[in-house]
Amino acid sequence: MTVRHPSTARSNIAVASPTMAFIGAVVLTLTLSIVLASFRAGGAGSPSPVTPPVASPTVDPTSEPTATPTPSPSPTATPTPSPTPSPTATPTPQPTVAPTPVPTPLPTPRPSVAPAPPPVTGGPPVCEYLDVLTKHVGYGEWAISLLDTIFHLPSGYAPGDLVDSGAAGVNGGYLLRSIVIADLAALAADARANGTPIKLVSGYRSYAQQQATFDYWVSVGGYKQALRTSARAGHSEHQLGTVIDVTSDGGAAPWEYADWATTPAGAWMAANAWRYGFVMSYPRGAYDQSCYDYEPWHYRYVGRDLAAHIAGSGRVPRLVLWELQ
Numbered sequence: 001m002t003v004r005h006p007s008t009a010r011s012n013i014a015v016a017s018p019t020m021a022f023i024g025a026v027v028l029t030l031t032l033s034i035v036l037a038s039f040r041a042g043g044a045g046s047p048s049p050v051t052p053p054v055a056s057p058t059v060d061p062t063s064e065p066t067a068t069p070t071p072s073p074s075p076t077a078t079p080t081p082s083p084t085p086s087p088t089a090t091p092t093p094q095p096t097v098a099p100t101p102v103p104t105p106l107p108t109p110r111p112s113v114a115p116a117p118p119p120v121t122g123g124p125p126v127c128e129y130l131d132v133l134t135k136h137v138g139y140g141e142w143a144i145s146l147l148d149t150i151f152h153l154p155s156g157y158a159p160g161d162l163v164d165s166g167a168a169g170v171n172g173g174y175l176l177r178s179i180v181i182a183d184l185a186a187l188a189a190d191a192r193a194n195g196t197p198i199k200l201v202s203g204y205r206s207y208a209q210q211q212a213t214f215d216y217w218v219s220v221g222g223y224k225q226a227l228r229t230s231a232r233a234g235h236s237e238h239q240l241g242t243v244i245d246v247t248s249d250g251g252a253a254p255w256e257y258a259d260w261a262t263t264p265a266g267a268w269m270a271a272n273a274w275r276y277g278f279v280m281s282y283p284r285g286a287y288d289q290s291c292y293d294y295e296p297w298h299y300r301y302v303g304r305d306l307a308a309h310i311a312g313s314g315r316v317p318r319l320v321l322w323e324l325q
């Protein structure tokens with residue numbers, strides 16, 4: 001019983017020897033594999049930490065500068081629309097928004113608005129629908145206050161010497177400046193003596209009345225047509241208090257005629273009104289120069305001297321007035 005144990009033990013050892021060898025071989029293989037694996041892992045791991053740092057700084061700086069120039073075109077695009085409002089009345093906000101790009105767009109709108117280019121060309125600016133305060137707005141400057149589709153009077157412009165038109169010996173009901181009365185009286189008397197009496201159909205119109213007048217014509221023929229035949233508030237010569245619309249005494253409204261200037265009274269006015277200080281502001285075929293359609297009934301009082309000068313020049317009143325600005 002006692003001997004069996006050692007023999008058993010030996011036999012166990014003998015059996016164990018090849019097993020241990022096998023295990024040793026496995027362990028060795030595993031160890032080599034681990035070493036190789038760790039070596040490979042270490043080899044692959046080192047480039048990867050290096051690559052990201054290299055890649056990320058490369059991408060970041062690239063994307064940031066790219067992003068910066070992208071917004072810069074938009075500031076450049078902003079000034080492009082600004083020239084559109086600026087001709088009207090945007091000059092104030094422009095310098096506030098973008099001082100740098102402004103210089104480029106500004107020169108473009110200004111020539112069309114301001115009196116800058118006309119001195120160069122020698123004539124008034126082309127007819128546009130703008131709102132530029134006319135240069136001569138004093139009540140004593142009534143003869144040379146230039147009004148058209150561009151230039152206008154202040155909304156509060158209202159002469160203090162308005163009197164009823166009846167004071168000139170014509171039909172009453174309209175207001176005119178007192179400075180007009182004497183010459184209008186002479187004109188009306190001579191027209192009557194000629195057998196071609198006249199009748200007033202309009203005189204002074206306030207800013208508010210002109211607004212209503214323009215709106216009326218818009219309702220009749222639309223905005224675009226109204227612009228050709230009626231002035232926007234502030235742009236009307238009637239606000240000066242020195243302008244009359246006339247027709248034949250006993251006749252229809254002058255615009256009801258195909259051409260009122262071909263009627264006896266209209267023809268007499270066209271030929272003689274200047275002698276009394278009145279000029280036809282919007283002659284036939286001069287739309288591009290007067291900015292309005294032909295109005296043979298609309299006469300502006302500018303005084304006898306200036307009226308004679310305008311009549312003698314054969315030019316549209318607006319062109320002569322421009323030279324006096």
Ligand SMILES: [Zn+2]
Pocket residue numbers: 202238243244245297298299
């Ligand atoms: Zn008129």
